[in-house]
Amino acid sequence: MKSRVRPIVAQMHGYVPGEQPRDRDVVKLNTNENPYPPAPGVARAIVAAASDDLRLYPDPGGSLLRETAARVYGVTPDEILVGNGSDDLLSMLMRAFVGPGDVVVYPEPTYSLYESLVTIQEGRVLSVPFPPDFSFPPALQAAEGRLMFVCNPNSPSGTFTPLEVIADLAARFEGVVVVDEAYVDFAAATALSLLAEHPNLVVLRTFSKSFSLAGMRIGLMFGHRDLLAEISKVKDSYNVGRLALVAGVAALEDYAWMERNVACIVATRDRLQSALAKRGYDVLPSTANFVLARRPGEDQAPVQQRLRDSGVLVRHFPTPRLADALRITVGTDPEIDQLLAAL
Amino acid sequence: MKSRVRPIVAQMHGYVPGEQPRDRDVVKLNTNENPYPPAPGVARAIVAAASDDLRLYPDPGGSLLRETAARVYGVTPDEILVGNGSDDLLSMLMRAFVGPGDVVVYPEPTYSLYESLVTIQEGRVLSVPFPPDFSFPPALQAAEGRLMFVCNPNSPSGTFTPLEVIADLAARFEGVVVVDEAYVDFAAATALSLLAEHPNLVVLRTFSKSFSLAGMRIGLMFGHRDLLAEISKVKDSYNVGRLALVAGVAALEDYAWMERNVACIVATRDRLQSALAKRGYDVLPSTANFVLARRPGEDQAPVQQRLRDSGVLVRHFPTPRLADALRITVGTDPEIDQLLAAL
Numbered sequence: 035m036k037s038r039v040r041p042i043v044a045q046m047h048g049y050v051p052g053e054q055p056r057d058r059d060v061v062k063l064n065t066n067e068n069p070y071p072p073a074p075g076v077a078r079a080i081v082a083a084a085s086d087d088l089r090l091y092p093d094p095g096g097s098l099l100r101e102t103a104a105r106v107y108g109v110t111p112d113e114i115l116v117g118n119g120s121d122d123l124l125s126m127l128m129r130a131f132v133g134p135g136d137v138v139v140y141p142e143p144t145y146s147l148y149e150s151l152v153t154i155q156e157g158r159v160l161s162v163p164f165p166p167d168f169s170f171p172p173a174l175q176a177a178e179g180r181l182m183f184v185c186n187p188n189s190p191s192g193t194f195t196p197l198e199v200i201a202d203l204a205a206r207f208e209g210v211v212v213v214d215e216a217y218v219d220f221a222a223a224t225a226l227s228l229l230a231e232h233p234n235l236v237v238l239r240t241f242s243k244s245f246s247l248a249g250m251r252i253g254l255m256f257g258h259r260d261l262l263a264e265i266s267k268v269k270d271s272y273n274v275g276r277l278a279l280v281a282g283v284a285a286l287e288d289y290a291w292m293e294r295n296v297a298c299i300v301a302t303r304d305r306l307q308s309a310l311a312k313r314g315y316d317v318l319p320s321t322a323n324f325v326l327a328r329r330p331g332e333d334q335a336p337v338q339q340r341l342r343d344s345g346v347l348v349r350h351f352p353t354p355r356l357a358d359a360l361r362i363t364v365g366t367d368p369e370i371d372q373l374l375a376a377l
Numbered sequence: 378m379k380s381r382v383r384p385i386v387a388q389m390h391g392y393v394p395g396e397q398p399r400d401r402d403v404v405k406l407n408t409n410e411n412p413y414p415p416a417p418g419v420a421r422a423i424v425a426a427a428s429d430d431l432r433l434y435p436d437p438g439g440s441l442l443r444e445t446a447a448r449v450y451g452v453t454p455d456e457i458l459v460g461n462g463s464d465d466l467l468s469m470l471m472r473a474f475v476g477p478g479d480v481v482v483y484p485e486p487t488y489s490l491y492e493s494l495v496t497i498q499e500g501r502v503l504s505v506p507f508p509p510d511f512s513f514p515p516a517l518q519a520a521e522g523r524l525m526f527v528c529n530p531n532s533p534s535g536t537f538t539p540l541e542v543i544a545d546l547a548a549r550f551e552g553v554v555v556v557d558e559a560y561v562d563f564a565a566a567t568a569l570s571l572l573a574e575h576p577n578l579v580v581l582r583t584f585s586k587s588f589s590l591a592g593m594r595i596g597l598m599f600g601h602r603d604l605l606a607e608i609s610k611v612k613d614s615y616n617v618g619r620l621a622l623v624a625g626v627a628a629l630e631d632y633a634w635m636e637r638n639v640a641c642i643v644a645t646r647d648r649l650q651s652a653l654a655k656r657g658y659d660v661l662p663s664t665a666n667f668v669l670a671r672r673p674g675e676d677q678a679p680v681q682q683r684l685r686d687s688g689v690l691v692r693h694f695p696t697p698r699l700a701d702a703l704r705i706t707v708g709t710d711p712e713i714d715q716l717l718a719a720l
Binding site: 037038039040042043044046047048049051054056062065067068069070071072076077080081084085086087088089090091092093094118119121122125129130131132133134136147150154156180209210234242246247248249250251261264265266267268270271272273274275276277278281 | 380381382383385386387389390391392394397399405408410411412413414415419420423424427428429430431432433434435436437461462464465468472473474475476477479490493497499523552553577585589590591592593594604607608609610611613614615616617618619620621624
């Protein structure tokens with residue numbers, strides 16, 4: 035059959051997500067999920083909301099979730115948009131800002147979905163490689179474009195770009211600077227504090243990592259109210275369902291639960307980093323809930339496959355820059371023991 | 378602050394959804410929700426799935442839901458894609474098929490989201506007005522473009538385009554013909570039976586209407602496997618959460634529950650149509666769960682407002698073609714009594 039899709043889509047491969055096995059016996063360290071459960075209040079809120087009211091559309095603005103998040107994060111509700119996971123928010127940003135030929139800037143390697151989304155918009159990527167230590171590439175500080183993405187902490191490196199650098203970028207960049215803070219609760223600082231000074235800054239959060247709710251699809255976008263009002267024109271009206279909205283509220287209301295899980299993961303991360311270093315891996319200092327472990331020059335695809343055969347899933351990216359590395363999610367201590375034994 | 382979004386987005390108004398009041402005392406006949414609850418198995422499935430597993434991403438392919446739907450609808454799982462409501466599927470279709478200048482064809486008035494989505498893609502709308510009886514406009518049968526939308530039953534008219542017309546369109550049209558069957562369970566026939574013959578046909582379904590699950594955001598796209606493989610490149614990997622996936626399966630497994638609710642609504646619809654006709658309204662024969670009632674030449678905006686003041690929400694569209702009409706969702710019998718009393 036002849037392809038009827040747009041030529042640009044016909045040529046695409048599409049973003050490939052990490053494997054989601056049905057088999058429950060594997061140790062799953064490949065998609066940066068939280069190994070600890072969500073706050074108990076989340077299930078209670080879902081059970082309460084799983085009523086006959088499911089016949090009704092959700093609140094298109096997600097007001098209660100925005101009001102709760104506004105209190106927790108010290109902003110106003112109109113400085114927040116809700117998303118069906120932060121992937122939905124990334125799509126919204128691309129559709130709002132990027133038309134054919136428009137330039138999108140980011141350092142790489144980073145979250146590979148950015149590139150897929152730019153391609154769909156027929157935009158142009160201006161990317162600059164991170165130096166070996168994954169500090170922010172100076173060449174990007176003078177770049178221009180419609181959007182700049184800073185995944186912070188960055189995936190898959192786990193490294194952190196200091197807030198001074200981001201503030202400087204936002205002050206210089208003509209377009210909108212998006213700080214994708216999917217992993218920020220595992221790090222020490224957030225760009226939310228920069229929003230008041232920089233009306234062209236947008237910060238993305240997800241409930242998939244620190245809040246242990248990858249299965250619910252909840253993301254938040256923070257930014258200037260005028261900017262968000264424009265972006266919301268490309269939002270699906272009912273993009274977040276009733277149960278996701280109440281789950282998000284419940285998760286925020288037990289913020290301490292999330293912080294305790296994060297503290298456990300950070301402790302395990304330190305142990306994992308040391309253990310990998312002892313086994314001869316180069317490990318970048320991680321500020322996320324995963325670790326990038328490298329054996330310079332040695333393709334790690336066979337190692338990933340051997341780990342898989344022994345029931346441990348980790349992520350390998352078959353690109354020149356990352357072929358000699360494994361990205362390993364920080365699981366529970368017993369899961370990390372199993373990984374280390376299998377290595 | 379200067380606008381930084383794409384000029385085309387800056388000019389847009391964005392789709393305006395029907396009002397979703399927090400006040401529970403209103404009679405809500407404005408967004409075509411089902412007045413009856415979802416199947417009891419849905420809440421049971423949600424409660425069972427609201428476990429610690431919410432920390433894990435959903436199955437990106439929604440395999441179990443696709444397998445269940447494939448059995449129910451007599452297709453194979455690779456002839457189905459899952460969506461975060463059918464609005465998500467509409468976005469995917471636009472992003473897959475419509476680039477700048479590409480033509481999208483549909484009769485109007487119809488679901489106004491189509492136009493918003495074409496605008497975001499910088500596509501061009503080729504629309505032809507329905508004749509007064511809302512039969513399919515002959516002028517569209519020779520039209521060409523990348524996509525054609527046939528909302529069937531059509532919103533807001535409630536009218537039905539016969540399958541022979543759709544088969545003929547699919548055979549002639551060069552691009553892809555999308556039959557948006559959001560309301561089809563309230564009608565007599567479905568274009569699913571045409572899929573095997575027409576590889577350029579796509580059928581959309583939603584769980585928001587007949588299955589009483591507007592709050593869960595579940596949609597299905599049916600089409601040729603090769604076509605869906607291409608479209609899935611623009612799908613968010615995790616577009617449907619874990620609870621929506623199990624809710625969809627549970628709803629399909631109690632198909633008879635949905636059919637009973639539909640039978641009640643169809644009976645009430647007949648009564649509503651007669652009662653409106655007696656009150657001097659022109660009512661098109663509806664095959665959906667709503668009725669378009671018209672007083673030719675009389676603006677119905679004040680009537681909508683008066684109904685609102687007496688606690689009954691109905692939909693009014695402030696366009697020349699629809700200003701003299703109200704779109705009224707078929708509620709329960711007591712709700713319809715309340716509407717008729719208020720009228």
